[in-house]
Amino acid sequence: MSDQAKYLAEVLRENQNMPFVKRINDPGAYGVIDNDDGSQSTHRMSAEIDEQGQAWAYPNIVQTPEGLKQFDDTWEAMRYNIESGNAIPFPDIDTALDFSKNYKTPEFNEYYEGKRR
Numbered sequence: 035m036s037d038q039a040k041y042l043a044e045v046l047r048e049n050q051n052m053p054f055v056k057r058i059n060d061p062g063a064y065g066v067i068d069n070d071d072g073s074q075s076t077h078r079m080s081a082e083i084d085e086q087g088q089a090w091a092y093p094n095i096v097q098t099p100e101g102l103k104q105f106d107d108t109w110e111a112m113r114y115n116i117e118s119g120n121a122i123p124f125p126d127i128d129t130a131l132d133f134s135k136n137y138k139t140p141e142f143n144e145y146y147e148g149k150r151r
């Protein structure tokens with residue numbers, strides 16, 4: 035396992051009770067958003083720096099009591115996720131961006147690859 039994979043696994047383990055991480059760790063228990071191009075989205079992760087200079091990674095698709103909600107405004111998504119405890123702070127934007135691009139576990143990818151067949 036590469037150092038990056040180990041780091042990502044550790045971040046997911048440390049945040050396993052966070053709602054969006056639960057959706058990563060148990061993909062079959064949650065829904066998806068169907069896109070116009072026929073693909074599906076589960077999280078649409080972003081990474082930004084807030085007004086205080088803290089880097090965050092968070093989803094633009096969140097689970098609500100009514101179902102999945104997709105934010106069109108990434109700043110609105112960031113505020114919502116920070117306030118609801120559904121965003122992970124990182125020491126810098128590069129690390130947050132790396133997580134937002136590489137967060138999917140092999141099990142997550144395998145589950146959705148099977149759904150595309």
